Amino acid sequence: MFIKKNINHSKYIFWISILFIWILSTITDRIWWNLYSITPSWDQADYLNSALDHARALSFLGADGASDFNSLLDKSPKIPPLASIINGAVITFAGDAPHQAAWSLSFWNGFFIFNIASWGLYLRGEKFGLFCVLISACSPFLFNLRTDYVLELPLISAITFYLFHLGRWSDKSIGGKWIQLIIATFACSFSLLIKQSSLLVIIPSLLFVFVLSFKRDKKFRLQFLFLVLINILAVLPWFFHNWIMILSGTYRAVFESAAIEGDPSILGFKSIFWYFPYLDNQFGSIIFFSGLSGIIFAFLTYLRSFRYQARLVDIFNEHNYKWTWIYFNLITCWTFTTFIPNKDQRYIACTIPLIILLLALGFSKWSDWLDTYFKFNSYILLFIPAVSFLFSNSINKFNTLQNISSKYYPVKDILSIVRSDQTIDKKETVIVVPSTPEINQHNVSYFGSMQGGNILGRQLGQSLLHIEPVLKYSNWVILADGDQGSVPSNSLVLDKAIRNSSLFIQVQEFPREKEGSYTLWKRRSSSFNPNEFHNRFIELAKGMEKGPLGIKLIFDEIEIEHMLDGHLKYQSIVRDKALSKISSDPENVESLWSLSLLKILSNRPYEADIYLRNLEILLPNNPWPSAYRTIVNFASWNPWKASLIADRANKRNPNYFLKSLSDISAIFRGSFWRLKSALNSVPNAIKSVDESLKPIEK
Structure with a gap:
């Protein structure tokens, strides 16, 4: 009884210590955030916008809310919605200013610390858990994530939660219970709905468990099937609704961005070793080399006592499984991440909790060695992570606070002028020509949406075709004198056109940190030209009956209109x-x-x-209503109906495009023998589309 009380007392002390570390790290973060005055730049403002949009859609902020579930899913066309929903809920209570919204990062940090501490207890006990938590709290990489509004901290937290509980369930010595499976299933769904990058961990880990299931009983295999099916069902509504945007957005983020940024070839030597040099900075030199030396020491000790009779199958032995699980997931996740074409320090985030466990193992080995040979109070090692933090580059953030607070970011002042000219509840769109960290379409939208605002920022100027519509219909324009940021040179043409036009007047000039300035321009009241795109839209929609030619004209004009009118006000009128x-x-x-x-x-x-x-009934001799019907049914994952529509329409109005749609839909419904026909019809359809678009090219 006395021993049991001591054990419980020890656990209480452990969890109180973990809570204390989280509070200390939160205080450190809040000191930084409360003195922080940098305007959120591109990604940061984009994620803040998403959180605000989801909070409004769920009526957290007193807005009307989404009309239905599909309207809620519209808010997350490229990235899963869960992090934005949780962040939006935090904004409801904390406020929507950047430093207030950042309380969500403290929540995610607490969730991560709790899970890494639980994993430490599971692996080697309380002291090991303390090493894990201290390394996490003092890691420069994680500190940067706690002070930067991006999705990597929610991702790391969810991945740690997932791997820990899936590992416990699949551990033969203590796992196999239904309650463990339910928690692991929830954790997997939770991770998938944070960010697609979680697949870098989830896919190899599930493959590992799948192979492992052949060595387990039927109950384990049934549980694994349950886990997979539930997670498919959890992700399906979001993916089904947005799959075209998800796939196209992922392609742009992974492949096109890599080409634009000049990232190395995935098979090149530089690509393979891209992330290794960053490990030192991510954890701090003292933490990294202390942990690494301990791991090397443990490895050499293992080699010394290596038993030649050990077999490869022993890695599935219940005594080795915990660390086998960690090693496998670290190696596979690191490999998968390495072979992603787009490179950035943040993208290694999924491996961070696993590396922390290894570094904590190194610290633990040093502790055991000092206890055994020198009778040294090894708890002093617990102070090493804090010392490492003090000597890391994270302290430079605090050293620059005085400089940061003296910087001037004009986006708030610009939007206050626009808001003061705005009638109540009027929806406004501001055209942003430059794209710099201080001013871009994302942070203009964010500050314009704060406190129930209805001002959106949209960027135009990348094409010469944007000049005439902007001159005709835009009411507010932001220009930059000097560096335009990450925009093409065509933006300078639009900049010059606005400045030289008699249609606009300069409202105010705002200084920049470096040379140059930002200027806000407003359309003269005498030159007000109401945008009646709703009438033009009806004409464009009628052009759909012409096929690809009409579609090309539609999307060329709508692409620009959706920038001029970010609120899409024309749609309700039409x-x-x-x-x-x-x-x-x-x-x-x-x-x-x-x-x-x-x-x-x-x-x-x-x-x-x-x-x-x-329309198909009213226009029996026009093949295009049937072609569009085929496409929308295919987009809604109904290739059976799509194939039937295309087959019937092609018999009624023989057409290369309909024939190709019929073949493609048939293949997806399982008629693989039509692949030969598709190899002929698809090139013919492409050729016919190219021919129909030639009038535009001329």
């Missing part, structure tokens, strides 16, 4: 007009085209199919 006409005349072709295009742009394929079906 919808109301079209529904009003259809209520009196159900066969109004013009209105049916308008509603079809609106539903396609809104990512509502089921509703688009209804209107296109009516």
Whole structure:
């Protein structure tokens, strides 16, 4: 009984110590955030915008909220929504200013510290858990994530949670319980819905468990099947709704960004060893080399006592499984990350908790060695991470606080002027020509949306085609004198056109930290030109009956309009007009085209199919309603219906495009024998589309 009380007392002290470390790290973070005055730049402002959007959609901030579940999913077209939902909930209580929204990072840090401490207890006990937590709290890399509004800290927290609980469930000595599986399943879904990068850990870990299941009983295999199915169901609604944007966005982020930024080839020597030089800075020299030397010491000790009768299958032995799980996931995740074309220090985030466990093992080995041979109070080693933090580059952040607080970031002042000229509840779009860390479309949108604002920032100027629409319809424009940031040289042409135009007046000039200035321009009241794109939209939608030529014209103009009108105000006008006409005349072709295009742009394929079906009946000799129906059904994962529509339409109106759609849909429904036909029809369809677009090229 006395021993049991001592054990419980020890656990209480351990968890109180963990709580104390989290509080200390939070105080450190808050000191930095409360003195922080840097305007969020590109990614940071984008993630803050997403959190605000989700908070509004869920009515956390008193807004009307999303009208349905699909409207909520619209808020996360490229990145899973869970982190933004949680961050939005924190913003509800803490406030939407950057330093207030950053309380969500303290939550994620606490979640991470709790999980890494639990993992330490599971592996080697309380002292090891303390080493894990102290290394985590004092790591410069994690400190940078705690003071930078990006998704890597939520990702690391979720991955640690997932690997710990999946490892416990798959550990034969203590696992296999249904409650463990339920927690592991929840943890996996949680990770998947934070960021796609979690797949770098989840895919190899599930493959490992899949192979392992052949050595376990039927119950284990049934549990594994349950885990996989539940996680597919958890991710399916978001992926199903946004899959086209997800795949295209991922391609741009992984491949196109790598090409633009000049990242090395994935098979090159530089790419393979890209992340190794950063490890020292990510953990601090003292932490890294203390932990690494301890690991080397442990490895040499192991070699000395190596038993030749040991077999490879022993890695699945219950006595070795915990560390086998860590080694396997670290090696595979590191390898997968290395072969991702786009490189950045942040992208190694998924391996960080596993590296922390290894470094803590190195500290633990030093502690054991000092206890055994020198009877040295090894608890002094617990102070090494704190000393390492004091000598790391993280302290430079605090040294620059005085300089940071003296910097001037004009975006707040610019938006206060726009807001003062804005009537109540009016939705406004500000065109941002430059793209710099101080001013870009993302942070203009963020500060314009704070405290219930309705001001969005949108960037134009990358193409010469943007000049005329901006001169005609934009009301507010931000220009830069000097460096334009990460924009093409065409932006200078738009800049000059605004300055030389008599349609705009300069409202105010704002100084920049370096040479140059920012200027805010407003359309003269005498030159106000109402944007009646809703009328033009109806004409463009009618052009869909011309096929690819009409589609090309539509998206060329809508791409610009969605920048000029970030709130898409024209859509409600078009919808109301079209529904009003259809209520009196159900066969109004013009209105049916308008509603079809609106539903396609809104990512509502089921509703688009209804209107296109009516057009298919009203225009029996036009192949394009059937072609669009095929595409929207294919987009909604219904290749059976898509193939049926295309087959019937192609018999009625023989067309290369319909034939290719028919073949592709048939292949996806399982008719693989039509692959030969597709190899002929698809090139013909591409050729026919190119021919139809030649009038535009001329």
